[in-house]
Amino acid sequence: MNTPKETGRKPYCTFRLGRRLFGVDVLDVKEINTERELTPIHHAPDEVMGYVNLRGSIHLVLDMRLMLGMERLEIGPDTRLMVFKPSAGDSFGVMVDAIGDIVDVDEDLVEERRSRDEGLPEGAERRQLGADFVCGVCRLDEELLMVVNSRQLLPAIEKIMTMQGAATTTLSASPER
Amino acid sequence: MKHWRLSIKMGLLIGVLVLTSMMIAGVGIYGLDSVNKQLVRVVGDTLEKLRLSTEIRTRLLEQIRAGKNAILSEDDEQSRRYKKRAEAERETIDKTLADLELLLEADGEDQQRKYLAEFKASWDELKEQDREMLELAIQNSNLKATDLHQNESYETLKGFQEALSGVRRHVESTQPRPIEATQTTSGAKTPDRFEELAEAQVNILRWHGLQAFHIDALTSRSMDELEGRMKLLQDRIEEELRIVSETFPEAKDESAKAREALTSFEETNSRIITHSRANSNELSAQMSMGPQEVLQKQAGEKIQDLTRSLRAELGKEKEYSDSTYRQATYAIVGFSVVGIAIGLFLSLAIKQAITGPVAACVSMIQTIAEGDLSRRLNLDQEDEIGELAHAMDSVVCSLTRIVADIRSVSGEVNRSANELSTVSTNLLSRGQDVSDQSVAVAGATEEMSANINTMAASAEQMSMNVVSISSATEQMSVNIATISSTAEQTSTNVGTVARSIEEMTKAFQEIENDVKEGSRVANEASSLAQDATASMNSLDSAASEINKVTEVIKTIALQTNLLALNATIEATAAGEAGKGFAVVAGEIKELANQSAQAAEDIASKIEGAQSSTREAVAVIKQVAEIIGAINQSTNRVAESVERQTRSANVISQNVRDADSGVENIAVSIAEVAKGANDTSKNAGEAAKGASDMSRNTGEAARTAVEISRNIHSVSESSRENVESSRKVSASSAELSRIAAELQRLVERFKLEG
Numbered sequence: 001m002n003t004p005k006e007t008g009r010k011p012y013c014t015f016r017l018g019r020r021l022f023g024v025d026v027l028d029v030k031e032i033n034t035e036r037e038l039t040p041i042h043h044a045p046d047e048v049m050g051y052v053n054l055r056g057s058i059h060l061v062l063d064m065r066l067m068l069g070m071e072r073l074e075i076g077p078d079t080r081l082m083v084f085k086p087s088a089g090d091s092f093g094v095m096v097d098a099i100g101d102i103v104d105v106d107e108d109l110v111e112e113r114r115s116r117d118e119g120l121p122e123g124a125e126r127r128q129l130g131a132d133f134v135c136g137v138c139r140l141d142e143e144l145l146m147v148v149n150s151r152q153l154l155p156a157i158e159k160i161m162t163m164q165g166a167a168t169t170t171l172s173a174s175p176e177r
Numbered sequence: 178m179k180h181w182r183l184s185i186k187m188g189l190l191i192g193v194l195v196l197t198s199m200m201i202a203g204v205g206i207y208g209l210d211s212v213n214k215q216l217v218r219v220v221g222d223t224l225e226k227l228r229l230s231t232e233i234r235t236r237l238l239e240q241i242r243a244g245k246n247a248i249l250s251e252d253d254e255q256s257r258r259y260k261k262r263a264e265a266e267r268e269t270i271d272k273t274l275a276d277l278e279l280l281l282e283a284d285g286e287d288q289q290r291k292y293l294a295e296f297k298a299s300w301d302e303l304k305e306q307d308r309e310m311l312e313l314a315i316q317n318s319n320l321k322a323t324d325l326h327q328n329e330s331y332e333t334l335k336g337f338q339e340a341l342s343g344v345r346r347h348v349e350s351t352q353p354r355p356i357e358a359t360q361t362t363s364g365a366k367t368p369d370r371f372e373e374l375a376e377a378q379v380n381i382l383r384w385h386g387l388q389a390f391h392i393d394a395l396t397s398r399s400m401d402e403l404e405g406r407m408k409l410l411q412d413r414i415e416e417e418l419r420i421v422s423e424t425f426p427e428a429k430d431e432s433a434k435a436r437e438a439l440t441s442f443e444e445t446n447s448r449i450i451t452h453s454r455a456n457s458n459e460l461s462a463q464m465s466m467g468p469q470e471v472l473q474k475q476a477g478e479k480i481q482d483l484t485r486s487l488r489a490e491l492g493k494e495k496e497y498s499d500s501t502y503r504q505a506t507y508a509i510v511g512f513s514v515v516g517i518a519i520g521l522f523l524s525l526a527i528k529q530a531i532t533g534p535v536a537a538c539v540s541m542i543q544t545i546a547e548g549d550l551s552r553r554l555n556l557d558q559e560d561e562i563g564e565l566a567h568a569m570d571s572v573v574c575s576l577t578r579i580v581a582d583i584r585s586v587s588g589e590v591n592r593s594a595n596e597l598s599t600v601s602t603n604l605l606s607r608g609q610d611v612s613d614q615s616v617a618v619a620g621a622t623e624e625m626s627a628n629i630n631t632m633a634a635s636a637e638q639m640s641m642n643v644v645s646i647s648s649a650t651e652q653m654s655v656n657i658a659t660i661s662s663t664a665e666q667t668s669t670n671v672g673t674v675a676r677s678i679e680e681m682t683k684a685f686q687e688i689e690n691d692v693k694e695g696s697r698v699a700n701e702a703s704s705l706a707q708d709a710t711a712s713m714n715s716l717d718s719a720a721s722e723i724n725k726v727t728e729v730i731k732t733i734a735l736q737t738n739l740l741a742l743n744a745t746i747e748a749t750a751a752g753e754a755g756k757g758f759a760v761v762a763g764e765i766k767e768l769a770n771q772s773a774q775a776a777e778d779i780a781s782k783i784e785g786a787q788s789s790t791r792e793a794v795a796v797i798k799q800v801a802e803i804i805g806a807i808n809q810s811t812n813r814v815a816e817s818v819e820r821q822t823r824s825a826n827v828i829s830q831n832v833r834d835a836d837s838g839v840e841n842i843a844v845s846i847a848e849v850a851k852g853a854n855d856t857s858k859n860a861g862e863a864a865k866g867a868s869d870m871s872r873n874t875g876e877a878a879r880t881a882v883e884i885s886r887n888i889h890s891v892s893e894s895s896r897e898n899v900e901s902s903r904k905v906s907a908s909s910a911e912l913s914r915i916a917a918e919l920q921r922l923v924e925r926f927k928l929e930g
Contacts, residue, residue, distance in 0.1 A: 011749050026749045032742050034735075080739075085750075102745050 014100035028088040060092040089154040110136040197516020208505020215498035227487040229277040240266035248314040296479030303472040318455035333442040340435035347428040377417040546757035548925040587919040594913035605902040612895035619888040625698040626881040632691040640867040706801040713794040727776040734773035741766030786901035793894035810877040817870040
């Protein structure tokens with residue numbers, strides 16, 4: 001809302017996975033919508049939910065809950081699709097449990113998160129993936145905000161695919177129009 | 178130029194600047210090179226020549242000074258040293274001269290060469306004379322003569338003088354001073370005797386003086402003259418010395434000594450003359466003062482001329498290098514000015530190409546901030562500014578799309594709100610109907626209750642009448658024995674009975690009427706209750722409809738919220754430009770949240786209204802049931818009344834019979850007794866029926882009270898309903914207002930030009 005131009009303040013688009021609050025740089029977000037008709041990709045890992053058709057262009061949809069080692073995401077009334085700009089990666093989005101406000105965060109308050117830190121979402125050590133894209137944590141007035149680097153999401157998926165040995169196809173390319 | 182990329186424009190600008198710098202550098206290097214050449218020439222040749230000529234001049238002066246020193250110095254050794262030095266200087270000058278000649282031969286002006294040749298000629302001459310002069314100078318004869326004159330000659334002179342003084346002292350000691358008598362003669366004679374001696378002493382002093390003159394004399398003629406005078410003095414001194422030795426024979430030793438001194442003086446004198454004759458010093462000095470000086474002056478002038486000429490050349494070269502430097506400076510300044518002018522023009526053109534569109538962008542963003550989204554830049558430019566303008570246009574397009582979406586959504590919200598308002602108004606009027614009807618029911622019930630009470634009172638009265646009939650009949654029965662005596666009384670009693678029965682029949686009639694009225698009212702209440710139920714059901718369906726509407730509103734609010742969020746994201750991505758729009762989007766989001774909240778409120782209130790309605794329906798159902806029960810009771814009452822009417826008619830018949838039988842009591846006593854019994858029996862039946870009726874009527878009254886209470890609770894529920902409906906109506910009005918505000922907010926954006 002209010003976008004003060006003081007140095008060090010950065011707007012984050014917040015969202016929830018489970019009861020935890022996450023945030024990505026607003027400048028990486030293209031749009032948020034209620035689209036939930038997905039075309040599943042059967043050969044892809046579980047973390048890929050499928051393709052979604054947004055006004056004629058195909059986007060890859062990721063399940064960030066699974067990527068963080070949480071339970072699989074169940075689509076509910078508050079479920080939203082957050083689509084990223086090409087600056088964050090090639091045509092993709094993530095499903096989130098709920099969308100929050102846009103908050104301005106003093107960048108001095110964002111603590112660089114050390115890998116394998118405590119306070120990770122439960123079970124994240126299983127994958128060590130969270131460390132790749134959860135790049136910081138910030139104390140807001142009421143709770144902690146996990147800062148997600150959206151540019152690391154696609155590399156993380158590719159890492160999973162390499163780990164599973166299923167990287168035979170490139171998922172980021174649009175297969176149909 | 179307009180369609181070139183910014184980098185190409187910058188490249189062009191930088192190219193012009195680089196070219197200018199390179200030209201300046203080239204001109205600077207060329208100019209500096211020629212200045213450098215000039216300097217090399219000056220330093221290497223002209224300055225060297227100048228240095229050499231100046232050195233020659235210095236050496237010449239030094240050589241002259243050394244020569245003069247050699248002439249003037251008294252000591253032989255020193256004189257020779259000076260001579261050697263002068264020769265060394267001469268050699269140096271020769272060497273330097275050769276160098277200078279070589280240099281001038283290689284490159285030099287004719288005038289300079291001429292000056293040098295002239296100098297050389299005079300130098301050669303000077304050199305020759307100088308050598309001669311120096312030869313003379315080292316002989317140093319005059320100084321030697323002076324030395325002899327001052328030392329040896331003076332010593333012998335002093336010896337001579339002393340010898341003569343010794344002669345005089347000896348004479349005076351050997352010939353004591355004569356007495357006074359002889360003093361005059363001898364006194365006159367003594368000075369005479371010493372006269373020759375004093376003369377000799379003076380003469381030798383003169384001679385010594387002549388020696389000094391001889392040394393200083395320059396010409397040989399004056400020397401000859403001086404030598405003649407010396408000879409004369411010598412002869413006189415010898416003459417006087419001879420006279421002295423003759424005059425004073427007693428002082429023979431001293432005389433001999435004087436002669437000896439004279440001889441040595443003469444010898445010294447001859448040596449002085451020899452030296453003085455040589456006269457080298459004077460000659461050399463004369464030489465140095467005379468032709469030598471002329472030559473020196475000449476040589477000095479020549480070399481000075483050369484120096485002056487070299488100096489002039491140096492000045493000319495300085496001027497040339499100055500002009501070269503000035504030319505180079507002008508060229509550098511000229512190229513710089515031209516380059517800077519071109520660069521300035523180019524940078525102005527580029528600045529114009531950048532600031533113009535940027536200003537247009539700024540003005541467009543300002544109009545966007547004022548809410549006018551119809552403007553486009555449509556900049557026909559293909560550089561980065563053009564891309565920026567295109568990006569701005571596309572941002573405005575997407576904003577326009579979003580605002581159009583919001584506008585249509587807000588229209589929909591407004592329509593829904595209006596619909597809701599209509600529905601809630603409808604609901605309100607229906608609730609009012611229900612309330613009115615329930616009030617009417619309450620009134621009717623009240624009326625019914627009053628009727629039933631009247632009925633109850635009538636029944637009571639009837640019961641009382643029946644009881645009185647019974648008692649009268651009993652009394653009649655009792656008094657039958659005394660009938661004869663009381664026949665008149667019986668007639669009266671029968672009249673009373675007949676009146677009572679008439680009254681009772683009237684009361685029954687009244688009861689019947691009341692019962693009919695009650696039945697009618699109950700039917701009316703029943704139909705009203707049915708009406709109320711129907712109203713409640715329609716209220717319920719209206720509430721369900723409202724629920725649907727609020728669902729739609731919630732969905733719309735959610736969509737609006739999402740749109741506002743996306744608008745905020747777009748606005749944030751637009752940076753400073755989207756700041757104003759971000760505020761608007763925030764407000765839209767806030768309104769959407771408020772709409773959702775209002776819809777939620779309405780839904781919960783409708784839920785309350787629905788539960789109230791359901792309660793009311795249940796109560797009305799109960800009321801309808803009770804009314805049915807009342808109807809039944811009333812019917813039973815009607816039945817009892819009918820039965821009683823029948824009994825009363827029978828009684829009436831019987832009483833009429835009794836009345837007719839009174840005339841012949843005696844005859845009909847038995848009949849009366851039987852009739853009385855019948856009457857008694859019928860009266861009991863009537864009493865039982867009346868009691869029944871009274872019970873039924875009491876029941877009816879109780880039920881009526883219950884109905885009344887229920888009807889009140891219906892009325893309460895209806896009032897509650899009406900209250901809820903009013904709240905719904907207020908909420909929908911609020912919603913309608915919010916929708917209107919949303920629409921007004923969105924209207925602020927001008928979408929088409």
